[in-house]
Amino acid sequence: MSRVYNFSAGPAVLPEEVLQEAADEMLDYQGSGMSVMEMSHRSKVYDNIIKTAEQDLRDLMNIPDNYKVLFLQGGASQQFAMIPMNLMKNGVADYIVTGQWAKKAWQEASKYGKANKIASSEDKTFSYIPDCSDLPISEDADYVYICENNTIYGTKYKELPNTKGKTLVADVSSCFLSEPVDVTKYGVIYGGVQKNIGPAGVVIVIIREDLITEDVLPGTPTMLQYKTHADADSLYNTPPAYGIYICGKVFQWLKKMGGLEAMKKHNEEKAKILYDFLDQSEMFKGTVEPASRSLMNVPFVTGDADLDAKFVKEAAEAGFVNLKGHRTVGGMRASIYNAMPIEGVEKLVAFMKKFEEENA
Amino acid sequence: MSRVYNFSAGPAVLPEEVLQEAADEMLDYQGSGMSVMEMSHRSKVYDNIIKTAEQDLRDLMNIPDNYKVLFLQGGASQQFAMIPMNLMKNGVADYIVTGQWAKKAWQEASKYGKANKIASSEDKTFSYIPDCSDLPISEDADYVYICENNTIYGTKYKELPNTKGKTLVADVSSCFLSEPVDVTKYGVIYGGVQKNIGPAGVVIVIIREDLITEDVLPGTPTMLQYKTHADADSLYNTPPAYGIYICGKVFQWLKKMGGLEAMKKHNEEKAKILYDFLDQSEMFKGTVEPASRSLMNVPFVTGDADLDAKFVKEAAEAGFVNLKGHRTVGGMRASIYNAMPIEGVEKLVAFMKKFEEENA
Numbered sequence: 236m237s238r239v240y241n242f243s244a245g246p247a248v249l250p251e252e253v254l255q256e257a258a259d260e261m262l263d264y265q266g267s268g269m270s271v272m273e274m275s276h277r278s279k280v281y282d283n284i285i286k287t288a289e290q291d292l293r294d295l296m297n298i299p300d301n302y303k304v305l306f307l308q309g310g311a312s313q314q315f316a317m318i319p320m321n322l323m324k325n326g327v328a329d330y331i332v333t334g335q336w337a338k339k340a341w342q343e344a345s346k347y348g349k350a351n352k353i354a355s356s357e358d359k360t361f362s363y364i365p366d367c368s369d370l371p372i373s374e375d376a377d378y379v380y381i382c383e384n385n386t387i388y389g390t391k392y393k394e395l396p397n398t399k400g401k402t403l404v405a406d407v408s409s410c411f412l413s414e415p416v417d418v419t420k421y422g423v424i425y426g427g428v429q430k431n432i433g434p435a436g437v438v439i440v441i442i443r444e445d446l447i448t449e450d451v452l453p454g455t456p457t458m459l460q461y462k463t464h465a466d467a468d469s470l471y472n473t474p475p476a477y478g479i480y481i482c483g484k485v486f487q488w489l490k491k492m493g494g495l496e497a498m499k500k501h502n503e504e505k506a507k508i509l510y511d512f513l514d515q516s517e518m519f520k521g522t523v524e525p526a527s528r529s530l531m532n533v534p535f536v537t538g539d540a541d542l543d544a545k546f547v548k549e550a551a552e553a554g555f556v557n558l559k560g561h562r563t564v565g566g567m568r569a570s571i572y573n574a575m576p577i578e579g580v581e582k583l584v585a586f587m588k589k590f591e592e593e594n595a
Numbered sequence: 596m597s598r599v600y601n602f603s604a605g606p607a608v609l610p611e612e613v614l615q616e617a618a619d620e621m622l623d624y625q626g627s628g629m630s631v632m633e634m635s636h637r638s639k640v641y642d643n644i645i646k647t648a649e650q651d652l653r654d655l656m657n658i659p660d661n662y663k664v665l666f667l668q669g670g671a672s673q674q675f676a677m678i679p680m681n682l683m684k685n686g687v688a689d690y691i692v693t694g695q696w697a698k699k700a701w702q703e704a705s706k707y708g709k710a711n712k713i714a715s716s717e718d719k720t721f722s723y724i725p726d727c728s729d730l731p732i733s734e735d736a737d738y739v740y741i742c743e744n745n746t747i748y749g750t751k752y753k754e755l756p757n758t759k760g761k762t763l764v765a766d767v768s769s770c771f772l773s774e775p776v777d778v779t780k781y782g783v784i785y786g787g788v789q790k791n792i793g794p795a796g797v798v799i800v801i802i803r804e805d806l807i808t809e810d811v812l813p814g815t816p817t818m819l820q821y822k823t824h825a826d827a828d829s830l831y832n833t834p835p836a837y838g839i840y841i842c843g844k845v846f847q848w849l850k851k852m853g854g855l856e857a858m859k860k861h862n863e864e865k866a867k868i869l870y871d872f873l874d875q876s877e878m879f880k881g882t883v884e885p886a887s888r889s890l891m892n893v894p895f896v897t898g899d900a901d902l903d904a905k906f907v908k909e910a911a912e913a914g915f916v917n918l919k920g921h922r923t924v925g926g927m928r929a930s931i932y933n934a935m936p937i938e939g940v941e942k943l944v945a946f947m948k949k950f951e952e953e954n955a
Contacts, residue, residue, distance in 0.1 A: 315816075457676065458670075
């Protein structure tokens, strides 16, 4: 077996020891005589898995008691509808559009009420985070929405927007658990797990309890009401049980690694290696304004589409895979989530140096 | 490692060789250098996994070309809303209520239009399937809805209802792939996979193409429109990729086992062993009218709650687990899905005989 360095934007690299444990337990989870895939979600053994996962996440993020943690399905895309359906009490929300996913969220919300685009960085292909210190927040806004890390464009908010007292809702899919966060600054933090946490098919929603009400928009499906899942501790119907089990293993791995402060240091160190190289390279250039750079997704280009393609091809042959950039940015993108080891980035940079020399 | 006989109603037993293969491939899927959990859903290697899975399912069920196969999230519970939101063009549908899940589907549909309960077996704790040969089908019904196998109550339709030309929609979660079906008799066949096919978190929807339109109820979320997923071949957003991969392995296992005709024979043989024993036992009695008996879920009681509890406890100690019945029926339930080997049922019956002798 030979593992590659996988720079996929998501689904993405997972810690090797988590995968090894999952393999070891596949036919018999801790003496239960069955796989976690085969367990009733109402069984004691599974109850312990999901409860431990939730508690470990609470420990890692220091989630206050007045927030619920929900393990749901449908990805961020389904949250784009759930959020307005559940939170638009006044029928008004403000959206900051910093990329494709924020834009999709805004478009979906527009079906349910007045969704105002109060800022955008689309003018420069979403290559920066706008100044959000004094935006025209709507007086009757039910919430202000952001996508905190923009996977495609490689940007991240370094400061949260000034919401002028309104509830902040954030999609953190691609920066989930990559650094400490102050949960109390948000009304809702949510994200698909398939980048930093686990296999696709689980979305985690951390939501302040006062936002969970029966007062939802007419026609909101039972399964799209936060209250349905909050009241049932994420067991209203059969949850994506195996995915949650893997997430739980990643939470334990993160605790062992030293928690989110340690991950932040680890991620800053990795990103610095790559950004420092890009800043001095004659061939490769980062596409993002330095002040808005993500620690997780690093897009870069040579400026020559043929050379980009040559690089992606030769990199893959050398064991650095999934480096092709999103079609809207072009070039390359290295996603360097929590589970990407530092030597993966070091070796990638060494390969880039060599490529630059050979193709100067 | 010691595997138990797992009679869970779902999530449920999977073929051991499928689990073994998944374990073997966990760190490196067929030389890709990564787990299927870590793969981009847009990669060639994953594309091959999902396309092969779909084709194998089409082969197994003999699905005509004018039906789409969708791999979705949210379980059957989410379909309870998706079905009326997508299909209630006239705002009318007829529901046959044969258990808790059919009832929930009917209640959810009532939020979106006129959902008529045209038949029910609730008068006798859902212990039978009503005569559906001449029901009062609504003239303007958009569809007639059934739950074809009732997991909790252990009943199954032996003949499909006479819908008088209306579209038939069926939840087949707990009888999926347990025997051949004539897909052309349905407009929609769907089911959560966590009983007969794979890990929870995937729902498969087989839908006739003319039923997939943009003309959905106002406010239907993008993610709850069949057209969204049909147009994108189930890759509109990140799918539950690992779950689909396991489903694909089960499809291949089913083909190897001889397909659905062979599974029907296998399942009839297993069920006969258990029902024959129940029919002659002085202690254990099946709860379902013989003509409506499911091949998949077999509820039975002793008539004495304490004795039931003793049986469930001692059975678990002997390696026959998850035999406790649903609280609405009481007693016991043995779910004997495709992956339950015949010796599991034989040994269970031997254990029941011994228990009956010891506790006569």
